[in-house]
Amino acid sequence: MYPISPLYADYLKRLDREFLVKVKINGEDYTNASIVEFSIENNLTLSEGFEIGTAIPSKLTIKLRVKNEIPANAKVIPYLALSLEGMTWLEAVYPWQDMDIPWAAAATEWMPLGEFYVDNREKINDVWTFTCYDKLVFADVAYISQLRYPATQKAVWDEICNRLGFKYDSSVVINPSYQIQAGPAGYTCRQVLSYIAGANVASVYVSKDGIIRFKRFSANDPAVFDMTTADYFRVKLTNPVKSFSRIVVTYNTEDGLTYEAGKGDENHTLQIENPFMTQTMVNNLQAALNGFSYLPLDMDSRGFPHLDQGDIIGFAQQEDSTWLETVTSWADTHIPWDGIVKYKSIILNQVMSFKGGLKLTINAPSVSEQQSEFALEGSLSQQVNRLNQNAVRYGKPYYGITHSRTEGFVVEREDHKSKLTLNSDKMDWQVNGQSTLYYDAWANKLKFNGHLEAASGTFSGDLQAAGGTFTGTLRGVDGVFTGNLSAVGGTFTGTLVGVNGTFSGTVKAGRVEGGEIIGSYIEGADILGSRIKTAAYGDRIELDRDGFVYYDSSNSRRVALGTNTMGGISGHTYYNSSGQPLGLIYALSNDLAVIGNRSLLLAANGGLIYLQGTVQFTGSVIGLNLGIGQISGLESRLAAIEYALNNHTHSVTLPTHNHGNNANQNWGGTFTTSRP
Incomplete structure (x- = not known):
């Protein structure tokens, strides 16, 4: 269940509640003026009963009036809040320090309803209908692992989440001792995530805030939300209480190989397909789920947007009757005096729809006891099942080996790095998608694109290339060429390596062309x-x-x-x-x-740098360190200036004056200054 404030929870229970909606698409907000309606579908099972180890994308269908074009795979986040317009001070019974309500908004906090991505769109008149799925849809890609196996399930989980950019929280608890023995080739990332979750007593879902979470199951989970008779419109109990005491896990669907734990009939048996599980994992799974039960039902209720798929809910139902209508004995009658009977179930499927108001449909399906007990096979079904178990089928892998009408016998590694194809017309051995060894029966040619190495042996005949190109390596481990090695025609494009031995003659070439030539001495014109x-x-x-x-x-x-x-x-x-x-x-x-x-940097360590000719600087010069004597003519010019300054005198003539006072002596004349 998504966490909400006490104020939000209280207003959800009110009969006069009023919802505010908005949706954020690629960062742009659209208010209820643009939103016509929407529905959100969350599932933990797509079968007729309880499942574990699922990873089902949630689905959003929303109708909008928009003028701007919504890009492909746009991110869509719907939000829901409750109006507080009618709230008075007397109704505000919540602690002041716990309230975080803006004065202008007059609404509760905005609760996200999930992160979705546009998958399909349709326009009718001026209304667009967008079909969107959460991020689990991006996990529907082939899983090609780069890990070394055996690897822990936790390492595989982290590799997938890191590759897809998924974030997960503390609810994802994976047993550190659980391993996957070989690379899970042929599976999608979503399948691998679901298998890992199933081995750890959980299913995978994306929460309303876009985080990957585990929904874990156990026998004694308490209810996280209780509904009164005023909270729902209709409830139908579709089957008696469903419980499980026995687990059967099919780890090889081709041969029908299974692990079992616990005891019970078919009605109390949980059937699972998981290729990564071992007997120990099945035992642990049965211990966790032993006694797990839920009440199958269909319910239409008022909208409670904080509920998640997998939540345990409690609800009350009016089941009173008159004394005359009661046909059970006193000891076997368990009806409370007020007639309100309380039940507990689980949300396996839910659809929340908004059309001005909010409605919630909850479903917890189960297979009936009759279907479980009387699943009989006829003679024809028995023969077909026996044929499916024993027959070898085209296109089906058997531990890396397949066969088909078009290719024949095929052996391929799980990581697809090597593949061998055999039939009457060809033999093709591929490495990383390239043919390394290829035999064409019709042309009677064997082609090898690799390194040809002979530890011993002798070519008793002549090794000749009438045409074509030798692209591998010709290596002589030992021995001596006693004759002449010559090429009448053609081109040698490989590598000629002499590990030991001696060329006793003279090796000359008018032209040696192409490839690699490794040797101590080569004599040639070109x-x-x-x-x-x-x-x-x-x-x-x-x-x-x-x-x-x-x-x-x-x-x-x-x-x-x-x-x-x-x-x-x-x-x-x-x-x-x-x-x-x-x-x-x-x-x-x-x-x-x-x-x-x-x-x-121009530097001379222990010497001088000489620049001959005229030097022109087109930019600024910094860090120039020169003595006066190193600049031509500068020292003598400065000496002349110094001499002129030291021998300079001049005269000053002042007129006769008494400073305006006749009592003073008139004073004035010409005066010559001294030298500095």
């Missing part, structure tokens, strides 16, 4: 090839038609030498350890350029 390397990887130098490149031990390009014919330049380019270009030296028609992509 060596033409796509690439020449000093090593296969690590520290090496490579030479090809584009130029010369040096690679460091981390396989990063560090220095390149070549010509750019389009730009008309040639030169060096230098790279850092991450392969990013830091600078280059190149020649144009009249200039030699040295450029640093970031900074450029």
